[in-house]
Amino acid sequence: MDELADQPTLAMTSWVTFHTWELIGxxxxxRVIRHQPRLTCRSMTAILDAARAGLGLGLLLESACEADLQAGRLVRVLPEWQSEESQFYIVFTTARGMPPAVRVLIDFLVEKSKHH
Known part of the structure; x- marks a missing residue:
């Protein structure tokens, strides 16, 4: 586990002075792993592309990399460990006037999050 800090890593944020991964096993x-990323950015897609290119270890949402895992393009490192539950917010200017498609998307995301 401690060796993770010595590996090249990829991180989602670039405005913090140090990076940590909080993992549950x-x-x-x-465990809290402090690491110095090789690449930082605000794009999950860029992190996924960098992981596919072999540039480092990335902590990704399962839904973002599921197809790559199934196809063998990526592999889980320490599969018995996972990150703390992520919190996300769905925001919109107002519920009044919300297009029905947005409501359907929100309902889908809420239902999907119950299974993770």
Whole structure:
């Protein structure tokens, strides 16, 4: 586990002074891995592309890399460990006037998040 900090990594943010991954393992063991990313950006797609190119380890949403995992283009490192639950917000200017397609998308995302 400690060797992760010595590997080239990829991170989603670039405005912090140090980067950490908070991981939960077997028996709810928690570890904080401090690392210095080779690449930082604000794009999940860019991180995914960099991981596919072999530039480093990335902590990605399963839904973002599921097809690559199934196709064998990417592999899970330490599959018994995962990140803390992510929190996300769906925002819109107002519920009044929200297009029906947006409501359907929100319902889908809420349902999908229950399974992760």
């Amino acid at each position: 077997p028996n709810d063991d928690k």
